[in-house]
Structure formats: structure tokens, C-alpha cells
Amino acid sequence: MAKKKKGPRQIVGLQCTECKHFGYVTEYNKNNEQLKKQADGEGTFPISKYCQRCRKHTEHKTLKKLK
Numbered sequence: 001m002a003k004k005k006k007g008p009r010q011i012v013g014l015q016c017t018e019c020k021h022f023g024y025v026t027e028y029n030k031n032n033e034q035l036k037k038q039a040d041g042e043g044t045f046p047i048s049k050y051c052q053r054c055r056k057h058t059e060h061k062t063l064k065k066l067k
């Protein structure tokens, strides 16, 4: 049984911005993301990841929030 987790961890999908391939599901900590935005002015995403369809590293953006 999957237990519902409490806390700031947010699960999102990552989509290649070049071919729109949906390749990753990841989770990140919303609190850390906010701190990072305040510190650097930009967040974790878009993030450079290897895309299997493009066969190279491309920018991936968050596609949507998953449960």
C-alpha cells in the first residue's frame, strides 16, 4: 500500500523541450526550491538531462504535478 507522504516533496514529470519526449519523473523539495529562487533568482528547472529520443542532453522542464 502506498502511503501518502506529508511534506514539501513534490513529484513532477520532466519533459524534453526539444522533442517533447516525456522521459523522467522526479521529485524535488519545494522548500529548497524556494530558497534557491530567493538566493539565485532562478530555480532548479529547466534542468539539463539526457533525452533518449534526442540522444543528447537537452533542457527538460517540469511537465505537470503528479500525485
Ligand SMILES: [Zn+2]
Pocket (backbone or CB within 6 Å): 016, 017, 018, 019, 020, 021, 051, 052, 053, 054, 055, 058
Ligand atoms: Zn528530446
